[in-house]
Amino acid sequence: MISTLSSMIGLRTSAVLSALVLLTLALAFAATIGETSIPVKTVFDTIANHLWNAGHAVDPIDAGIIWNYRLSRAVVAASCGAALALSGAVLQALLRNSLADPYLLGISAGASTGAVSVAILGVGAGMLGLSLGAFIGSVVAFAFVALLSLQAGRGTGAIILAGIAGAQLFNAVTSFIVTKSASAEEARGIMFWLLGNLSGVRWPDAGLALPITLLGLIVCLWHARALDAFTFGRDSAASLGVPVRRVYVILIGVSALMTAVMVSIVGSIGFVGLVIPHAARLFVGTRHGLLLPLSAVIGALFLVGADVVSRVIVPGQVLPIGVITALIGAPSFALILCHGRVLR
Numbered sequence: 001m002i003s004t005l006s007s008m009i010g011l012r013t014s015a016v017l018s019a020l021v022l023l024t025l026a027l028a029f030a031a032t033i034g035e036t037s038i039p040v041k042t043v044f045d046t047i048a049n050h051l052w053n054a055g056h057a058v059d060p061i062d063a064g065i066i067w068n069y070r071l072s073r074a075v076v077a078a079s080c081g082a083a084l085a086l087s088g089a090v091l092q093a094l095l096r097n098s099l100a101d102p103y104l105l106g107i108s109a110g111a112s113t114g115a116v117s118v119a120i121l122g123v124g125a126g127m128l129g130l131s132l133g134a135f136i137g138s139v140v141a142f143a144f145v146a147l148l149s150l151q152a153g154r155g156t157g158a159i160i161l162a163g164i165a166g167a168q169l170f171n172a173v174t175s176f177i178v179t180k181s182a183s184a185e186e187a188r189g190i191m192f193w194l195l196g197n198l199s200g201v202r203w204p205d206a207g208l209a210l211p212i213t214l215l216g217l218i219v220c221l222w223h224a225r226a227l228d229a230f231t232f233g234r235d236s237a238a239s240l241g242v243p244v245r246r247v248y249v250i251l252i253g254v255s256a257l258m259t260a261v262m263v264s265i266v267g268s269i270g271f272v273g274l275v276i277p278h279a280a281r282l283f284v285g286t287r288h289g290l291l292l293p294l295s296a297v298i299g300a301l302f303l304v305g306a307d308v309v310s311r312v313i314v315p316g317q318v319l320p321i322g323v324i325t326a327l328i329g330a331p332s333f334a335l336i337l338c339h340g341r342v343l344r
Contacts, residue, residue: 019297023078026304030074031066033308035316038062047071068202076201077307077321078300079209080266081276083258085299086216088273089280089292090251093227099160101273102138102259106166108270110141111256111263112194113170113177119190120181131208135260141170142256196269196322198307205265216258217296223247224288231286269322271329272299278332 031043045056046066088101102108114137115130117123123133149162174194178187220227226247229237238244262269276299277291284290306324313319 019294019301023297023300023304026301027071027074027078030077030304030308031070033311034065034070036062036065038066042066043071072203072206073198073201073307074304075206076209076265077198077303079206079213080262080269081272081299081301081303081306082296083209083213083216083262083299084269084272085276085280085295085302086213086220086292087255087258089277089288089295090220090227090255091273092277093230093288094248094251095159096230096233097160098278099274100163101271102255103268103270103273104160104167105163106141106145106170107138107256107259108263108268109167109170109174110144111135111138111260112268113137113141113174114260115264116174116177116190120177120186130264131261134264135257137170138256138260138263139253141166142252144169192320193267194322195320196267196325197320198266198310199318201265208261209265212258212261213296216254217293219254220251220292221289223251224292227251227288227292228286267320267322269303269325271325271333272303275329275332276302 028040028043032038032040042058042062043066045054045058046063048054049056049058049063050067084102087107091100091102091105092098094100111134115134117137118130118133145159145162145166148165149159178190182190226237226242229240229242230247234244237247277295280291280295280298284294303321303325306321306328310319310321310324313324
């Protein structure tokens, strides 16, 4: 019995470590892809030069492309994918619904409204940055969805329907603000950004996205056992000594923060938080001590891969990354809807 348990833990830990190795290779591979093809060795030489002053002979133009453009973009994509997947795994556990994710619950839409309000309307009189405005918008959106679901009923399906309604409402508010107050050039840029845009990200964006993702992962892992208890419902979690209200506030707040920061940097990207946790459960089951880190790694891999596809699928043109995630996520959503118990 003990040996079997140790073997299972070893296999699951190996899955997480293997995913980390794949992520490192994916980041390097992403830095080789673009209008100018660059060898993988040049990528690693450039990284070594910047981090450890290794002194490898690298063409300055190639080094600039790798370090200033492609690698920073890949790091932001990985951070965004990990944060959204983490948020989805946490929300699905707290709400006991496999359809819960920041996109369907309106958190992403609220974050978009908050960010656009700051950028276009100047809400906060310059005191609010995009990330803070997005965070406020995401919290307001989730509060609206929670209140609406309480009025509609206490079933876990009610909050999903309320989330869809809330997402449509806040998306409409965002479109109204852009249409009424933005110039034609601003409107074009914002609408492209709202579909998910990594074209303009640089290392300062990575310097915000990566720490927030790591902080979110640490907080979520700290509450992994509480999330396991929520598998049996709020009452059961409370009977096991879990401070239900405090855990709700902390984890939903962290999910909203991660979502808001990613939306403020790259726009609204759907389906990552919905699909990736289900994929991770196929490998490590439902224990959140392993599910959360693996979800983060697979989410990072998925979005780095989606970014690569967005750059090469149409020659000479970069598609919004949200288009790629939707093309993959929508069929996955349909499979979950048809074959999973999604509205219990």
